[in-house]
Amino acid sequence: MSETASKGQDYESSLSRATSSVAEFERRKGLVPKIRGALHSTPALVPLIVLVLSIVVFGILLGSKFFSPFALTLILQQVQIVGIVAAAQSLVILTAGIDLSVGAIMVLSSVVMGQFTFRYGIPAPVSILCGLACGTLMGFINGWLVAKVKLPPFIVTLGMWQIVLATNFLYSANETIRAQEIEAQAPLLQFFGTVIALGGARLTYGAIFMLLLFLFLAYMLNQTAWGRHVYAVGDDKESAELSGIEANKVLISVYMASGLICAFAGWALVGRIGSVSPTSGQLANIESITAVVIGGISLFGGRGAVMGSLFGALIVGVFTLGLRLLGADAQWTYLLIGVLIIGAVAVDQWIRKASA
Amino acid sequence: MKKLLTGTALALAAFATGAAAESHGMATSACLITKTDTNPFFVKMKEGATAKAEELGIELKSFAGKVDGDHETQVQAIETCIADGAKGILLTASDTSSIVPAVQQARDAGILVIALDTPLNPIDSADATFATDNFLAGELIGKWAAAKLGDEAANAKIAMLDLGVSQPTVGVLRDQGFLQGFGIDLGDPNKWGDEEDERIVGNDVTAGNEEGGRKAMENLLAKDPMINVVYTINEPAAAGAYEALKSIGRENDVLIVSVDGGCPGVQNVADGVIGATSQQYPLLMASKGIEAIAAWAKDGVKPQPTEGKDFFDTGVSLVTDEPVDGVESISVAEGTERCWG
Numbered sequence: 173m174s175e176t177a178s179k180g181q182d183y184e185s186s187l188s189r190a191t192s193s194v195a196e197f198e199r200r201k202g203l204v205p206k207i208r209g210a211l212h213s214t215p216a217l218v219p220l221i222v223l224v225l226s227i228v229v230f231g232i233l234l235g236s237k238f239f240s241p242f243a244l245t246l247i248l249q250q251v252q253i254v255g256i257v258a259a260a261q262s263l264v265i266l267t268a269g270i271d272l273s274v275g276a277i278m279v280l281s282s283v284v285m286g287q288f289t290f291r292y293g294i295p296a297p298v299s300i301l302c303g304l305a306c307g308t309l310m311g312f313i314n315g316w317l318v319a320k321v322k323l324p325p326f327i328v329t330l331g332m333w334q335i336v337l338a339t340n341f342l343y344s345a346n347e348t349i350r351a352q353e354i355e356a357q358a359p360l361l362q363f364f365g366t367v368i369a370l371g372g373a374r375l376t377y378g379a380i381f382m383l384l385l386f387l388f389l390a391y392m393l394n395q396t397a398w399g400r401h402v403y404a405v406g407d408d409k410e411s412a413e414l415s416g417i418e419a420n421k422v423l424i425s426v427y428m429a430s431g432l433i434c435a436f437a438g439w440a441l442v443g444r445i446g447s448v449s450p451t452s453g454q455l456a457n458i459e460s461i462t463a464v465v466i467g468g469i470s471l472f473g474g475r476g477a478v479m480g481s482l483f484g485a486l487i488v489g490v491f492t493l494g495l496r497l498l499g500a501d502a503q504w505t506y507l508l509i510g511v512l513i514i515g516a517v518a519v520d521q522w523i524r525k526a527s528a
Numbered sequence: 529m530k531k532l533l534t535g536t537a538l539a540l541a542a543f544a545t546g547a548a549a550e551s552h553g554m555a556t557s558a559c560l561i562t563k564t565d566t567n568p569f570f571v572k573m574k575e576g577a578t579a580k581a582e583e584l585g586i587e588l589k590s591f592a593g594k595v596d597g598d599h600e601t602q603v604q605a606i607e608t609c610i611a612d613g614a615k616g617i618l619l620t621a622s623d624t625s626s627i628v629p630a631v632q633q634a635r636d637a638g639i640l641v642i643a644l645d646t647p648l649n650p651i652d653s654a655d656a657t658f659a660t661d662n663f664l665a666g667e668l669i670g671k672w673a674a675a676k677l678g679d680e681a682a683n684a685k686i687a688m689l690d691l692g693v694s695q696p697t698v699g700v701l702r703d704q705g706f707l708q709g710f711g712i713d714l715g716d717p718n719k720w721g722d723e724e725d726e727r728i729v730g731n732d733v734t735a736g737n738e739e740g741g742r743k744a745m746e747n748l749l750a751k752d753p754m755i756n757v758v759y760t761i762n763e764p765a766a767a768g769a770y771e772a773l774k775s776i777g778r779e780n781d782v783l784i785v786s787v788d789g790g791c792p793g794v795q796n797v798a799d800g801v802i803g804a805t806s807q808q809y810p811l812l813m814a815s816k817g818i819e820a821i822a823a824w825a826k827d828g829v830k831p832q833p834t835e836g837k838d839f840f841d842t843g844v845s846l847v848t849d850e851p852v853d854g855v856e857s858i859s860v861a862e863g864t865e866r867c868w869g
Contacts, residue, residue, distance in 0.1 A: 250743055348764065348767075350795065350796070374775070446738070450566075451737050496747040
């Protein structure tokens with residue numbers, strides 16, 4: 173009996189030969205896995221590297237024509253609208269959704285701001301608030317249909333895109349409100365077009381707003397409970413719900429935020445083009461998705477950093493201006509942006525393997 | 529069940545033929561098919577056609593693509609018009625070559641097809657074309673700009689703000705007309721961007737709207753900030769270009785010229801944003817088109833093209849308050865009276 177007991181208690185003796193270190197992930201040796209791991213933990217790094225590289229390459233090719241404060245801040249001005257819309261798009265895509273109605277919401281909001289001021293004589297600040305409320309409402313409808321009626325985001329926003337765009341044309345009668353009239357009667361509508369000149373650099377309030385918006389969203393997403401919930405819902409809605417997150421509320425809030433940001437983009441649009449034009453911004457949905465994808469946010473949700481979208485939009489801007497300054501046919505820009513999109517997703521898939 | 533279905537089908541067919549026969553007897557019917565029903569240019573076209581059709585007692589049905597370039601919907605519209613037994617179709621084609629077989633089908637059915645504003649490719653695929661001479665429209669603003677600059681025209685720095693990368697015919701004709709009017713040697717007249725003249729700073733595309741106009745102007749200004757002549761495909765693009773110039777404080781020393789003659793555009797000429805614009809007349813195109821269909825329905829007479837051209841020219845006028853010698857123009861006041869949109 174004592175023999176069996178001692179034998180029974182002997183089972184730990186074999187452990188003496190085992191390693192005593194704590195369980196850990198297997199680290200693959202070598203530079204490539206290290207880089208891949210670094211990129212994996214900071215998802216905005218890839219677009220940032222591409223952005224810096226493309227600025228350097230165009231800077232070498234074009235010299236001071238491109239590498240001047242004037243040209244570099246011009247890129248910020250040119251991407252401000254797409255950039256702001258891409259911020260909205262990023263939020264939605266992080267929840268594993270997609271918002272095809274962003275451009276339409278932007279244009280309708282700007283038309284509401286303009287028409288309320290000029291058709292009904294409402295003071296500009298009130299009209300602007302109405303425009304912002306209009307964008308938020310459109311976002312709420314999107315979010316409600318996605319969260320409560322459980323329709324796929326692609327379908328909901330595909331429908332809303334058409335509904336909002338048609339409303340925009342019907343309501344505005346496709347009438348442009350001229351820049352001169354806005355300047356004389358409601359300059360507040362052009363607020364985001366105000367320029368700050370610092371030497372050769374020229375920044376508009378719209379471009380600054382875009383940068384602040386991205387910083388604000390990066391803070392919200394990384395430092396607040398709401399932000400973590402957005403990621404959690406995007407990664408796996410059901411397990412998020414099981415861990416006590418009110419997923420539907422989070423979804424609706426995301427689409428509302430997207431609508432509101434698009435309305436701000438509409439306001440910035442008036443500043444940029446001077447006039448209120450119902451035909452503007454029709455490609456904003458595709459351009460914003462492009463920026464988000466190049467920026468490394470996963471279309472499958474829950475992965476990526478919002479700053480990446482800013483870099484994505486800037487990369488497109490750098491390519492567009494750089495190639496035009498080189499005198500290349502505009503088709504080359506489209507071609508290269510197409511290559512970038514596919515390249516970005518390929519790199520994303522490769523980085524993903526760092527955790528596999 | 530099968531009997532019931534066959535019976536219903538027969539009854540429906542009989543009803544349909546009856547209805548069709550009735551509409552034949554009742555009035556001449558015509559179709560208007562435009563690229564979109566949101567662009568003010570086509571809105572005005574529809575207005576002109578509707579007014580004329582009412583006057584002549586013609587039943588008019590209007591169709592439009594969902595967006596510019598929506599070829600599919602236009603083909604469907606032509607098929608609907610054939611089925612409807614229309615006498616004539618007024619068509620502003622989105623895709624000038626691909627629409628040809630559908631147009632041929634309509635003509636085979638004895639329908640008079642008139643291309644409005646945009647010639648088909650080849651132009652004789654339609655029975656007639658009622659359009660602005662876009663080359664002439666460009667030439668007028670080119671001549672005006674050159675005369676305005678005087679001797680300085682030899683050192684001009686020109687920005688060309690075109691429509692789109694696919695180089696649609698309307699855009700190419702205006703662009704090349706402008707260059708010829710300005711006194712620049714054309715390369716291939718069917719395409720822009722192959723000219724060798726040093727005075728051209730560059731071409732960029734605008735999609736014909738304010739946003740595109742501003743971006744294209746900024747791009748070209750980054751290339752050469754001393755640009756002093758700007759050709760624009762239409763007035764919204766011109767308004768966008770003006771914003772870009774204003775942001776660097778050069779709005780007063782650059783000459784912008786454009787084409788279209790829409791009301792906001794003519795107002796911009798009055799305000800000095802645009803120096804001169806060539807005005808076209810969509811209302812006239814449409815009403816002339818309806819008249820031609822009425823004549824065809826009555827006597828089987830086809831409309832004749834303007835002498836020396838392969839289309840019926842609905843005219844173009846240069847609108848400016850700063851007339852120059854050797855270029856005929858109308859005042860802004862007159863332009864405002866005749867503007868559209």
